[in-house]
Amino acid sequence: MQIDVYRPGELSAADRAVWTTMQSKAHLHGAPGLANPFLSPEFALAVGRCRRGVRVAVVREGGEPAAFLPYQRTAAGVGRAVGLGVSDAQGLVHRPGFAFDAHELLRACGLAVWEFDHLVEGQEPFRAHATGSFPSPVIDVDRGYDAYLAHLRDRSPKFTRTTLAKERRLGRDAGRVTYVHDERDPAALRALMDWKSAQYRRTGRSDRFAHDWITRLVHQLFHTRSEPFAGILSVLYADGRPVAAHFGLRTERVLACWFPAYDPDHAKYSPGLVLHLRMAEAAAADGIAYLDLGRGQKDYKDSLKTRELEVSEGWVTRRHPVAVGHRVRRAPVRALRNAVVSRPEWFEPADRLLKQVGKFRSGRR
Incomplete structure (x- = not known):
């Protein structure tokens, strides 16, 4: 060897x-x-x-x-x-x-x-x-989004019903809701990083984007695209304005969730949860087997997951x-x-x- x-x-x-x-x-x-x-x-x-x-x-x-x-x-x-x-x-x-x-x-x-x-x-x-x-929770979508949504309705009917209702309410109150799975506009990435930095500060955590190398790394990966790998920026819009976004990494079968954030002015609509459901739907259509939500105890991960890795x-x-x-x-x-x-x-x-x-x-x- x-x-x-x-x-x-x-x-x-x-x-x-x-x-x-x-x-x-x-x-x-x-x-x-x-x-x-x-x-x-x-x-x-x-x-x-x-x-x-x-x-x-x-x-x-x-x-x-x-x-x-x-x-x-x-x-x-x-x-x-x-x-x-x-x-x-x-x-x-x-x-x-x-x-x-x-x-x-x-x-x-x-x-x-x-x-x-x-x-x-x-x-x-x-x-x-x-x-x-x-535990590292995951969302399995290898059998398609409809199968995942059926699983979610069976396991957490109230959560599923409430989240879908909030998406409809967001559309009524703020304007037509649209979703872009692979957004290439750098302005949307800047909005995500601003929201995330504010979230870190608001919750007393260390702001990762205050570290220059992490900011440069995210920008590097945002512009990295090959057949088996890409940085994926997913954005939820209401009336053309971003209300939630996520930046993660994709290989042929796995979408690794990394930096999710949302506009706190729209918090009552749970736009982050709506975004994750849209991400799961688009990932399933792209042939992704599962979304890896990453290590860490969070209520939204427990609500969305189908199982856990270790x-x-x-x-x-x-x-x-x-x-x-x-x-x-x-x-x-x-x-x-x-x-x-x-x-x-x-x-x-x-x-x-x-x-x-x-x-x-x-x-x-």
Whole structure:
């Protein structure tokens, strides 16, 4: 087994083609999670244009690519999943039956530690080092939108009825409702980012779009379009004005939901929920198998989901002082965050406090 390490832009067209083929056929080999757009060569390339230290390890057997591991590393040898913090799927993309040793892979990459927080299912050599696993809700549309809507009506009849009624009410009050699944107008993307930044501030969260590299990454992906991959901006309009929008990533079979937001002036119509139903309908028509809503406990995800995947977080470490130091710094922070999120009696007061801080911050602006 040979392991070569490249910058994303150094990968040959042949290697990228093999990587994409592995993703497109993953569902046929019992590993559908590998088809996630965050595991694609296009995502690694885009992050590599915005962040230093992005690398791709290519594992070859008999001279042919057998697996690809995108990651980021520091000069000290601390490794992170590529795009950690904004990536909703991580792991090794590989051909069927491929087996690997996690420590050997790290050694070849020059890493003392590799940290992940959205490891997809089926990555057992990495999964053995996970510190926790979490649900990632999905919307299955492989049997068509009508089948999904029937499932939704059966499981949550009141939610479905109310959401569809709000869409009709939005049309009566604000003007004709239209939907564009793949909007190419940059102004709509700017509106989405403005809404999302305001939402982060309003709820006391860190504004991701205050980080220049995340803003540049989204713009890079908005303009990235190939046959198997694209950045998709979906927009719900009322009387020609945007009232909700979402930016995510698509491969042949998966639409990864990423940045949803809506105009708070239209909050009473639940435009975000209406948008997600329209997205599911359009995705089904495009041949998408499922929409991945991403890790995180949210009421709207519970209402829309058909099932859940499982993602894991943790780190693989070699016997190295850098690995020890990294774990000592990171472990308490992760443990505290997960404890708060998983316990309603802690999460709800913390969430209220964050929102109060957000109101204070917004009032000062």
